[in-house]
Amino acid sequence: MVDWQPIWLTLKLAAVTTAILLIIGTPIAWWLARSTAWWKEGVAAVVALPLVLPPTVLGFYLLLALGPYGPGGWLAALWGERSLAFTFGGLVIGSVLYSLPFVVQPIRNAFQAIGDRPLEVAATLRASPLDAFLTVALPLARPGFLTGAVLAFAHTVGEFGVVLMIGGNIPGTTKVLSVAIFDHVEALEWERAHVLAGGMLVFSFTVILIMMTLERRMGRARA
Amino acid sequence: MTGLSARFRGTVGRFALDVAFEAPARGITALFGPSGCGKTTVLRCVAGLQHMPDGHLTVGGAVWQDGRRSRPTHARPIGFVFQDASLFPHLSVRANLTYGQSRAARLGAAEVVRFDEVVALLGLEPLLDRSPQRLSGGERQRVAIGRALLSRPGLLLMDEPLSALDRFSKDEILPYLEALHGLSIPVLYVSHDVAEVERLADHLVLLDQGRVVAAGPLEQLQADPALPLARLPEAGVVLHATVADHDPDYGLTTLAFDGGVLVVPGRLGEAGTPRRARIAAADVSLTRQPPRESSILNCLPARIDGSGPRDGVMIEVVLGLGGEGRGERLLARITRRSWDALGLAVGDAVYAQVKSVALLNRNP
Numbered sequence: 001m002v003d004w005q006p007i008w009l010t011l012k013l014a015a016v017t018t019a020i021l022l023i024i025g026t027p028i029a030w031w032l033a034r035s036t037a038w039w040k041e042g043v044a045a046v047v048a049l050p051l052v053l054p055p056t057v058l059g060f061y062l063l064l065a066l067g068p069y070g071p072g073g074w075l076a077a078l079w080g081e082r083s084l085a086f087t088f089g090g091l092v093i094g095s096v097l098y099s100l101p102f103v104v105q106p107i108r109n110a111f112q113a114i115g116d117r118p119l120e121v122a123a124t125l126r127a128s129p130l131d132a133f134l135t136v137a138l139p140l141a142r143p144g145f146l147t148g149a150v151l152a153f154a155h156t157v158g159e160f161g162v163v164l165m166i167g168g169n170i171p172g173t174t175k176v177l178s179v180a181i182f183d184h185v186e187a188l189e190w191e192r193a194h195v196l197a198g199g200m201l202v203f204s205f206t207v208i209l210i211m212m213t214l215e216r217r218m219g220r221a222r223a
Numbered sequence: 224m225t226g227l228s229a230r231f232r233g234t235v236g237r238f239a240l241d242v243a244f245e246a247p248a249r250g251i252t253a254l255f256g257p258s259g260c261g262k263t264t265v266l267r268c269v270a271g272l273q274h275m276p277d278g279h280l281t282v283g284g285a286v287w288q289d290g291r292r293s294r295p296t297h298a299r300p301i302g303f304v305f306q307d308a309s310l311f312p313h314l315s316v317r318a319n320l321t322y323g324q325s326r327a328a329r330l331g332a333a334e335v336v337r338f339d340e341v342v343a344l345l346g347l348e349p350l351l352d353r354s355p356q357r358l359s360g361g362e363r364q365r366v367a368i369g370r371a372l373l374s375r376p377g378l379l380l381m382d383e384p385l386s387a388l389d390r391f392s393k394d395e396i397l398p399y400l401e402a403l404h405g406l407s408i409p410v411l412y413v414s415h416d417v418a419e420v421e422r423l424a425d426h427l428v429l430l431d432q433g434r435v436v437a438a439g440p441l442e443q444l445q446a447d448p449a450l451p452l453a454r455l456p457e458a459g460v461v462l463h464a465t466v467a468d469h470d471p472d473y474g475l476t477t478l479a480f481d482g483g484v485l486v487v488p489g490r491l492g493e494a495g496t497p498r499r500a501r502i503a504a505a506d507v508s509l510t511r512q513p514p515r516e517s518s519i520l521n522c523l524p525a526r527i528d529g530s531g532p533r534d535g536v537m538i539e540v541v542l543g544l545g546g547e548g549r550g551e552r553l554l555a556r557i558t559r560r561s562w563d564a565l566g567l568a569v570g571d572a573v574y575a576q577v578k579s580v581a582l583l584n585r586n587p
Contacts, residue, residue, distance in 0.1 A: 117305070117309050118309065118311060120272050120296070121303070121305065121309045121311070122297075122322075123271075123272070123295070123296035123297045124270060124272075124296055124297075124301055124302070124303035124323075124371075124374070124380075125322050125323030125326060125327075125370070125374050126297050126300075126323055126326035126327050126330060126374060127297055127322075127326060128297050129297070131297075131326075132297075135322075136311060136313075139313045140311075140312070140313055
């Protein structure tokens, strides 16, 4: 028997997170790739922090920030809630921060690989900076976007520590797949854990395979 | 319509640039000098790709830069051809060509050449639906030139467009560049290749170590013994001649220019066709008397206008062609011993014997 609720919740969380990450990650990656500001590497380090930080540490600080006495609580008060912790919205915020480096890094690399020249060419052909960004930089950086999106999605699906800290285990709201597996194991429901864990294994393998194939194909089209 | 007037002063890294020059509204002006003399930097400043806060630039009467106030590149009606064609790899040849065209049209710029004209002129028809990655170096550069022309420029900038190409691709592109003389817009052409400049340029801005050494019409600078051009081993001058007559019996064509005529082998087009003839200084010898029995066809009366330094083995002698010496100028390289043996002096009437004439443009 498969419990669909955590699966559905996980996919929803991963999709929303990936969409938000692409929207906020692109300008950050662009700025990191093009800026000459001396403090830019500092910003890059902050973005990359979740790579090395234990998820429980990030989760702990997020819990404080999202809770009733943090900015999250203040924000939640606007629509009459007490806190953003243990809500789906809080989970999205946590996932976005946690997966940010996985989106920013490949997109930044892709933007850097383009170099100045194509944008200079676009400018000499009357394209405004925004026009050049949309019609030259974005299409040329497409492989980076693909990698970033796939990594963000997969990473969110697999996240555990942060979710447990700020989301808890509320069925239908914050009980995602990884937490559900943990639950089943705790309750000694090995069979149900097997179904979910096996599903995750197949999913992860498929994602990596698709990504590598697409990257190779794009690389070939470009060469 | 007025041409271009530029002044840039500043530093890029450790390189100091301080230049001021003008370019006429029509024809090709070459920015010429050794590698690292700053010619590409000047071109990038004109395009607005690089900014020198201490600068001033007017093109066709419009101010493009006045100190810190500067039009961004995308607001300057230019066409820019880079050294490596720099085509957009994600677009087809056709989409590359129309990228600038559609944007310039939206801005209401006047058309310089039509799409089908450019395609025909540069022979792009078979390439249109291909990807730039599948083109040869010469083909790519042809597309880049077409793309720049279609962006409806008021000024065409070319940064050594031939230097990345092999001999064959160069010969393939040069006739297309010669056709640019027919455009009614000014062209700035960066090059460090004398042969290229002599074949294409009408005007010359000589640069060295970030400064302008000299500027003026090509033939004037070529015949100035004070400039480094006259001291090159391959020094010579370009004469702007027109076809005057053809002798079918011997297969010879007479070219007329200001100050004389030249007889050259071959059929070179209808009477009135303009041709560029190059005469190397080493191919010119001087005599006091007109030679009476000689196999050399061209012997031009001239007067000695001046000379380079007279302390080495060879002397560069500047000649004014024609009996009065008022026509175009010619450069002769003779030994100092000959100079002394003939007792030559500035103002003397002489005869210049021309051993060979090179015709520079095949497709006038």
